[in-house]
Amino acid sequence: MGKVKPHHDWILRRCCGSIAACILTLAVLVGFIVLVIYLAIHPSKPSFYLQDVQLRSIDLSDPAISLNLQVTIASRNPNERVGVYYKTLHVFTTYREEPITVPVELPAIYQGHKDVSVWSPVMSGDQVPVGQYVADAMKQDISAGYVLLHVKIDGRVKWKVGSWVSGGYHLFVTCPALLANAGGNVGGAFAMSAAAGGGVNSTVSLKFAQAADCTVDV
Structure with a gap:
């Protein structure tokens, strides 16, 4: 036993x-x-385009920058069989690689095959501290008649094939926003108030030069 x-x-x-x-x-x-x-299926990464920028104000007060702007960003899913879930997207603006607005969260959406989605977030920064060289560079750019900002998106995406949904992938988008001197009186797409020499404010008119393709890393 x-x-x-x-x-x-x-x-x-x-x-x-x-x-x-x-x-x-x-x-x-x-x-x-x-x-x-x-x-x-080999899903292709989505395409992003910066369609418009409406800058309401920029104030330079050494060594800080305050600004308020609204941007319009479009995204297109180029895939015929793969959908895209956009998760926890945050958009912000930089100048000379330094953030000058507070990150704004974009609504999470699902993008179907060949679909196009558009966001129009408003971003702002109040007395954002920057390096002295950054403030000086912006003054020089304004004097030269142009300012190059970058609108960036940081977040995660998921692919959807039928009922199957992938894990999350890191998404990083960079969109160049070139603002050029509109000439004449203020009243263009951009009205900027920048501290000039002697602490006197001068107002210049800048416009968004043209729609731009964005670089996308997934």
């Missing part, structure tokens, strides 16, 4: 091992199928 229990334990271990092996094999098979489908 003493030999029955060890034999029973051996059978139990064999059964558990077989079940675990079957589960592992099934998981590997499912993962392989998903990988094959993903590689066969």
